[in-house]
Amino acid sequence: xxxxxxxxxxxxxxxxxxxxxxxxxxxxxxxxxxxxxxxxxxxxxxxxxxxxxxxxxxxxxxxxxxxxxxxxxxxxxxxxxxxxxxxxxxxxxxxxxxxxxxxxxxxxxxxxxxxxxxxxxxxxxxxxxxxxxxxxxxxxxxxxxxxxxxxxxxxxxxxxxxxxxxxxxxxxxxxxxxxxxxxxxxxxxxxxxxxxxxxxxxxxxxxxxxxxxxxxxxxxxxxxxxxxxxxxxxxxxxxxxxxxxxxxxxxxxxxxxxxxxxxxxxxxxxxxxxxxxxxxxxxxxxxxxxxxxxxxxxxxxxxxxxxxx
Amino acid sequence: xxxxxxxxxxxxxxxxxxxxxxxxxxxxxxxxxxxxxxxxxxxxxxxxxxxxxxxxxxxxxxxxxxxxxxxxxxxxxxxxxxxxxxxxxxxxxxxxxxxxxxxxxxxxxxxxxxxxxxxxxxxxxxxxxxxxxxxxxxxxxxxxxxxxxxxxxxxxxxxxxxxxxxxxxxxxxxxxxxxxxxxxxxxxxxxxxxxxxxxxxxxxxxxxxxxxxxxxxxxxxxxxxxxxxxxxxxxxxxxxxxxxxxxxxxxxxxxxxxxxxxxxxxxxxxxxxxxxxxxxxxxxxxxxxxxxxxxxxxxxxxxxxxxxxxxxxxxxxxxxxxxxxxxxxxxx
Numbered sequence: 001x002x003x004x005x006x007x008x009x010x011x012x013x014x015x016x017x018x019x020x021x022x023x024x025x026x027x028x029x030x031x032x033x034x035x036x037x038x039x040x041x042x043x044x045x046x047x048x049x050x051x052x053x054x055x056x057x058x059x060x061x062x063x064x065x066x067x068x069x070x071x072x073x074x075x076x077x078x079x080x081x082x083x084x085x086x087x088x089x090x091x092x093x094x095x096x097x098x099x100x101x102x103x104x105x106x107x108x109x110x111x112x113x114x115x116x117x118x119x120x121x122x123x124x125x126x127x128x129x130x131x132x133x134x135x136x137x138x139x140x141x142x143x144x145x146x147x148x149x150x151x152x153x154x155x156x157x158x159x160x161x162x163x164x165x166x167x168x169x170x171x172x173x174x175x176x177x178x179x180x181x182x183x184x185x186x187x188x189x190x191x192x193x194x195x196x197x198x199x200x201x202x203x204x205x206x207x208x209x210x211x212x213x214x215x216x217x218x219x220x221x222x223x224x225x226x227x228x229x230x231x232x233x234x235x236x237x238x239x240x241x242x243x244x245x246x247x248x249x250x251x252x253x254x255x256x257x258x259x260x261x262x263x264x265x266x267x268x269x270x271x272x273x274x275x276x277x278x279x280x281x282x283x284x285x286x287x288x289x290x291x292x293x294x295x296x297x298x299x300x301x302x303x304x305x306x307x308x309x
Numbered sequence: 310x311x312x313x314x315x316x317x318x319x320x321x322x323x324x325x326x327x328x329x330x331x332x333x334x335x336x337x338x339x340x341x342x343x344x345x346x347x348x349x350x351x352x353x354x355x356x357x358x359x360x361x362x363x364x365x366x367x368x369x370x371x372x373x374x375x376x377x378x379x380x381x382x383x384x385x386x387x388x389x390x391x392x393x394x395x396x397x398x399x400x401x402x403x404x405x406x407x408x409x410x411x412x413x414x415x416x417x418x419x420x421x422x423x424x425x426x427x428x429x430x431x432x433x434x435x436x437x438x439x440x441x442x443x444x445x446x447x448x449x450x451x452x453x454x455x456x457x458x459x460x461x462x463x464x465x466x467x468x469x470x471x472x473x474x475x476x477x478x479x480x481x482x483x484x485x486x487x488x489x490x491x492x493x494x495x496x497x498x499x500x501x502x503x504x505x506x507x508x509x510x511x512x513x514x515x516x517x518x519x520x521x522x523x524x525x526x527x528x529x530x531x532x533x534x535x536x537x538x539x540x541x542x543x544x545x546x547x548x549x550x551x552x553x554x555x556x557x558x559x560x561x562x563x564x565x566x567x568x569x570x571x572x573x574x575x576x577x578x579x580x581x582x583x584x585x586x587x588x589x590x591x592x593x594x595x596x597x598x599x600x601x602x603x604x605x606x607x608x609x610x611x612x613x614x615x616x617x618x619x620x621x622x623x624x625x626x627x628x629x630x631x632x633x634x635x636x637x638x639x640x641x
Contacts, residue, residue: 144335146572147624149579149616152597153343156609159601242463246583249465250598268469268587271484275473282466290461297457 029227032302039298045291049284053103060096064258067091076274086276089266098280100258105241105288108175108259112240115179117186117233124190124225129198129217139191145184151246154181158252171254174247178240186232193225200224227303234296238289245285260285318632325628329621336617337390340610341383350399350606351375373399386610395611400603401596407611411593415615417487418585418592421508422577425515430570433520437527438562442554444532452524459521464580467514468587475510482510485589511588519577523566530565534558564635571627575620 033039052059062068068083070091079086085094127138154177161169169176197203203220211219247253248261249268260281267278344350351369370376374385389396395407402410440452476484487507488500534540535558543553581594589595593612600608 140331140335143332144339147332147575147617147620148336148339149575149613149620151579151582152609152613152616153340155582155598155601156343159604163604238461245463246465246580249463250582250586252601264463264466264469268465271469271472272477275477278466278469279473282463282469285466286458286462289463290458293457293461 029302033298036298036301038294039302042291042294042296042298045287046295049102049106049288049291052099053106056099056103060093060099062093062096064096064100066093066096068093076270076277078274079276085280086274088263088274088277089270094263094277094280097258097263098260098284101260101263101281101284102288104171104257104259105244105285107171108178108244109237109241109288109292111172111175112178112182112244113233113236115176116182116236116240117229119179119183120186120190120232121229123183123187124194125217125222127187128191128194129213129221135191139188142184142187145181148181150181151243154178154243154247155250155252158247162252169254171257171259174244174253175240178243178247182236182240182243186236189232190225190228193228194221197221197224231296231300231303234292234299238292238296241285241289241292317636321632322625322629325625329625333617333621337387337614338383340613340617341386344606344610345379345382350604390614395614396607398600398608399605401600401605401608407607410596410608411611411615414591414593414596417590418578418581418594421511421515421584421590421592422574422581424508425512425519426570426574426577428512428516429520429523432516433523434527434563434566437524438531438554438559440524441528441531441535449528453528456521456524459517460525462518464514464518465583465587467518468511468584471510471514472587483507485587487591511584511590514588515577515584519573523569523573526566526569527562530562531558534561537561560634564631567627567630567634571620571624574623575616578616578619581616 067090068074068087072091074083074087075091076089077083077087083093083095085098088094088097123138123142127135157177158169158174161173198221203216206216206220244253244259245261245264248259249265251265253259253262255262263281264278264285267274267281270277350373351366367376374382377385386396393408395411397404397406398410436452440449443449472484475482483506485507488503540553540558543557544550548557581592582598583594584590585592585594586598593615597609597612599605600612
């Protein structure tokens with residue numbers, strides 16, 4: 001009986017503390033996120049790849065352009081203690097190449113998602129808040145971007161740029177193109193969310209106090225759609241990595257960069273002789289995309305107010 | 310009553326078609342501008358040839374009508390399009406008509422994509438329903454995990470793995486292509502069986518890739534519907550679980566899935582270059598990769614227009630089905 005009471009009073013004092021300190025929505029979300037094992041696994045995977053990319057030169061046993069197997073005749077050698085993931089067609093160490101590829105993959109993911117989401121946020125906010133004619137035009141444009149066969153257009157653009165300025169643009173050009181063509185779906189989702197928040201009473205209150213449009217959009221609407229933007233960005237990173245891998249696999253990526261997609265392209269020419277050339281880079285693409293997807297789903301469960309108990 | 314219904318349906322279909330036309334033109338304009346933004350196609354075609362004379366370039370320009378102003382070229386492109394003429398290829402197969410090229414390759418693409426789409430729907434819908442029915446069970450967890458993994462593996466990687474396992478290690482299926490080179494290698498001497506034999510691996514891989522997101526969608530849609538009041542009412546009135554799920558819940562579960570099928574099919578067609586490259590499948594996707602490598606703009610434009618048109622038709626079919634399943638949508 002007594003124990004129960006002390007437990008109760010302990011809880012009460014904890015509750016009081018909580019009230020005093022104040023628990024923000026972000027704190028609640030973080031608590032929910034911590035309990036989600038799948039989301040933590042996703043964060044762990046992403047963290048692991050970030051670690052690989054940061055210390056790539058220390059982790060990889062060979063330099064990016066080194067071909068240790070070339071002079072010893074160890075080309076397309078199966079995995080061994082010396083070459084953990086085997087060697088490729090010119091005797092490069094596949095493990096080192098995979099490690100260096102992590103940096104490209106993260107760059108592609110973050111930069112493409114940055115471009116695409118900036119556009120999506122801009123279009124979503126303007127379209128949702130101002131409505132009317134601007135909304136109509138922006139939504140028709142986004143529909144065009146949704147039906148356009150976007151991979152085909154990307155391939156043509158990248159090929160043409162490569163012919164005009166050989167080797168020009170590089171990985172940044174690939175990133176720019178992916179970003180410019182993948183904003184439409186997310187812009188529509190953000191717009192929908194803005195429309196929902198716009199009708200809230202606190203926006204009404206702010207309006208009646210004479211707040212400027214800019215203040216309403218940036219102080220009231222933006223923070224309230226931020227949660228969906230975070231989730232969409234995480235998922236966009238995953239899909240951008242997949243798109244870049246496909247482009248590189250088809251041979252339209254940046255030939256000078258070390259990317260997992262390109263390693264798969266080379267491997268596809270020799271599946272009969274050297275399975276290890278493709279299996280390992282592909283495994284890392286899958287792992288990283290899975291990491292961002294788990295993270296994104298976990299964030300959605302933690303942040304989406306409609307799922308809150 | 311019956312005639313009123315069909316009239317509202319007809320009106321709805323016409324409205325959808327009118328809505329898709331500007332969309333189609335929008336895509337056409339973007340594709341046209343994109344292909345010309347890069348500069349003069351003749352210069353691009355001859356950039357690797359240092360010995361070409363200005364006269365030869367001029368002749369090429371005139372031959373393809375590229376010396377005319379841009380809006381005029383677009384006008385010609387559109388008017389030819391309505392006659393079913395997409396121009397002639399610059400390089401592929403010695404300047405064959407693009408429509409001939411597409412009709413030669415499109416069937417193989419459709420064969421692969423449609424069978425994968427139909428198979429994945431047939432498999433995904435029951436699995437998704439079962440998974441939702443037994444939410445949080447071992448079955449549900451393994452289904453959702455596998456599906457999530459399926460959405461994260463690049464299709465071409467799945468293809469490479471399948472080829473390594475089933476062609477290289479087991480030797481059950483061919484490495485790629487749509488037919489054996491030598492007729493002696495046809496199973497039982499049949500051309501059709503040979504094609505089916507070549508189709509197994511690409512179809513299986515494409516089905517798995519398409520299946521994964523649909524399973525997740527069916528599952529979440531079913532869970533949503535099972536929470537509705539009318540399902541509770543149906544259960545409360547003593548109907549069997551079977552009747553509740555397959556008669557009351559299923560129809561409403563299918564609504565969001567139908568809307569996604571059009572989008573999926575468009576996405577699958579646009580992804581054709583990737584799947585067809587892995588399996589060396591001679592469809593429009595691989596033709597597109599070849600045309601892009603050779604900067605054969607009429608073929609590039611032709612295939613893009615073709616795939617966009619197919620996507621829009623798929624969307625239209627989706628819309629019509631949607632209007633049929635959910636009559637409320639027709640009156641919007």
